Amino acid sequence: MNYSVSEENYIKAIFHLQGDSGNVTTNDLAAALHTRPASVTDMMKKLKAKKLISYQPYYGFKLSAEGRKTALGIVRRHRLWEYFLAEKLNFDWEDVHEVAEHLEHVSSKKLIDKLDEYLGFPKFDPHGDPIPDSAGHMESDARNMLSETEAHQMVTVAYVSNQSKEMLALLKHRKIRIGTKLEIIKKFSFDQSLEIKPKNQQAFSISETLAKNIFVTHEQ
Amino acid sequence: MNYSVSEENYIKAIFHLQGDSGNVTTNDLAAALHTRPASVTDMMKKLKAKKLISYQPYYGFKLSAEGRKTALGIVRRHRLWEYFLAEKLNFDWEDVHEVAEHLEHVSSKKLIDKLDEYLGFPKFDPHGDPIPDSAGHMESDARNMLSETEAHQMVTVAYVSNQSKEMLALLKHRKIRIGTKLEIIKKFSFDQSLEIKPKNQQAFSISETLAKNIFVTHEQ
DNA sequence: ATAAAATTTTAGGCAAATCTAAAAAATATT
DNA sequence: AATATTTTTTAGATTTGCCTAAAATTTTAT
Ligand SMILES: [Mn+2]
Ligand SMILES: [Mn+2]
Ligand SMILES: [Mn+2]
Ligand SMILES: [Mn+2]
Numbered sequence: 001m002n003y004s005v006s007e008e009n010y011i012k013a014i015f016h017l018q019g020d021s022g023n024v025t026t027n028d029l030a031a032a033l034h035t036r037p038a039s040v041t042d043m044m045k046k047l048k049a050k051k052l053i054s055y056q057p058y059y060g061f062k063l064s065a066e067g068r069k070t071a072l073g074i075v076r077r078h079r080l081w082e083y084f085l086a087e088k089l090n091f092d093w094e095d096v097h098e099v100a101e102h103l104e105h106v107s108s109k110k111l112i113d114k115l116d117e118y119l120g121f122p123k124f125d126p127h128g129d130p131i132p133d134s135a136g137h138m139e140s141d142a143r144n145m146l147s148e149t150e151a152h153q154m155v156t157v158a159y160v161s162n163q164s165k166e167m168l169a170l171l172k173h174r175k176i177r178i179g180t181k182l183e184i185i186k187k188f189s190f191d192q193s194l195e196i197k198p199k200n201q202q203a204f205s206i207s208e209t210l211a212k213n214i215f216v217t218h219e220q
Numbered sequence: 221m222n223y224s225v226s227e228e229n230y231i232k233a234i235f236h237l238q239g240d241s242g243n244v245t246t247n248d249l250a251a252a253l254h255t256r257p258a259s260v261t262d263m264m265k266k267l268k269a270k271k272l273i274s275y276q277p278y279y280g281f282k283l284s285a286e287g288r289k290t291a292l293g294i295v296r297r298h299r300l301w302e303y304f305l306a307e308k309l310n311f312d313w314e315d316v317h318e319v320a321e322h323l324e325h326v327s328s329k330k331l332i333d334k335l336d337e338y339l340g341f342p343k344f345d346p347h348g349d350p351i352p353d354s355a356g357h358m359e360s361d362a363r364n365m366l367s368e369t370e371a372h373q374m375v376t377v378a379y380v381s382n383q384s385k386e387m388l389a390l391l392k393h394r395k396i397r398i399g400t401k402l403e404i405i406k407k408f409s410f411d412q413s414l415e416i417k418p419k420n421q422q423a424f425s426i427s428e429t430l431a432k433n434i435f436v437t438h439e440q
Numbered sequence: 441a442t443a444a445a446a447t448t449t450t451a452g453g454c455a456a457a458t459c460t461a462a463a464a465a466a467t468a469t470t
Numbered sequence: 471a472a473t474a475t476t477t478t479t480t481a482g483a484t485t486t487g488c489c490t491a492a493a494a495t496t497t498t499a500t
Contacts, residue, residue: 004486004487027446038489039488042449058494059496089331090338099326099328102328106326108319111305111309114310115309226458245477255458256459257478258480259459278479
């Protein structure tokens with residue numbers, strides 16, 4: 001019911017790594033947590049004993065129903081704190097993650113539910129990621145990769161998939177954030193770069209690399 | 221420069237225990253932290269090696285200048301979070317301590333300074349304890365024990381020295397909190413009980429035991 | 441189908457933080 | 471001053487979480 005900081009970091013990392021296949025490997029998890037494969041194997045034994053994952057030695061692991069529920073709780077805390085830091089404390093977009101990485105481990109349910117209420121039950125964090133509600137449910141709206149969106153469309157930035165400091169620094173410089181409305185002026189097939197024009201800004205071009213990491217919605 | 225949760229809890233406990241004499245004993249610290257004397261001795265060796273305390277085996281210990289500075293930082297975080305929980309998240313007075321006990325260990329300076337600013341640089345926490353500023357300075361205003369205050373005076377509750385659940389439950393029932401203004405109607409020498417009348421409330425009597433744990437200011 | 445390479449696990453060790461039981465030292469009592 | 475009591479420290483274990491090096495297993499290449 002109550003897990004250590006280390007256990008929580010492992011659970012959350014597995015949650016983020018298991019995409020559709022649902023299976024995570026020892027090496028991948030070690031890389032994600034900047035730790036050694038041997039340490040991962042140790043922890044997997046413990047999480048299996050606690051029934052948070054199913055684990056076949058040599059064949060990877062996946063969260064159990066209980067593990068997933070636990071992961072959603074941690075993600076909820078992380079994203080609510082990110083929202084708080086950005087909205088209330090005026091943190092820059094790119095700085096919220098590091099602090100939330102620690103705040104997420106303060107696991108008082110009462111604290112988080114009251115924080116959620118205080119913030120007005122936000123649905124998305126500052127990076128556009130959905131915030132699970134207290135029952136573990138979250139929005140999953142249809143988003144399209146900016147690089148695959150047709151020209152001459154007005155879209156709204158909803159999510160950025162790469163959240164490295166470098167990426168966020170670039171977005172900040174370009175004044176692109178979650179909620180920014182922009183028009184796709186032209187697409188160049190030579191290098192797949194795009195000319196875009198954010199509302200109330202001059203048009204400029206962005207690389208394919210960047211466009212592949214920005215997700216947009218069309219509605220409205 | 222950066223200390224473990226356990227080290228921080230020890231440092232803070234020493235800070236609270238060392239009154240005027242300035243010297244804390246192994247048994248007292250063990251009792252305060254619900255741990256064993258042997259564990260305290262182990263940790264004292266470590267804190268001494270890190271120059272946070274001066275420590276003479278068998279003769280107790282006290283914080284060094286560096287240790288005191290560190291302790292003030294932890295106390296600052298603790299009390300700012302208590303203020304946040306009470307003022308912004310509407311926590312009951314008696315519930316803030318437990319959660320702050322964990323939040324205090326998230327030690328980002330930027331986070332705490334921005335939180336302080338967001339809260340409007342409060343000078344006292346919900347229990348009336350002074351909050352150190354980012355340089356470690358705090359108010360130390362003249363407070364008097366309610367039991368030793370003359371009758372027919374209008375005073376303001378500024379601090380409660382006993383912060384047990386039982387005490388806070390009684391104060392809550394009596395609707396007495398930090399900032400409550402009240403008049404001392406009469407003092408009974410038989411049992412040292414007091415008749416008091418909070419503003420906008422009926423008069424009632426309180427025991428000497430309670431009156432010895434309530435501190436008040438006269439100004440204004 | 442073997443051999444080579446990559447991945448994962450096991451074995452053994454280490455540091456932090458705790459504990460119990462025994463020894464040592466300080467303090468109090470006669 | 472000697473003895474008893476209390477306090478504190480030391481010795482030796484235990485648990486958690488991590489590591490390196492070696493062994494086991496799976497996967498890939500020939
Ligand atoms: Mn974390
Ligand atoms: Mn985020
Ligand atoms: Mn604490
Ligand atoms: Mn307090």
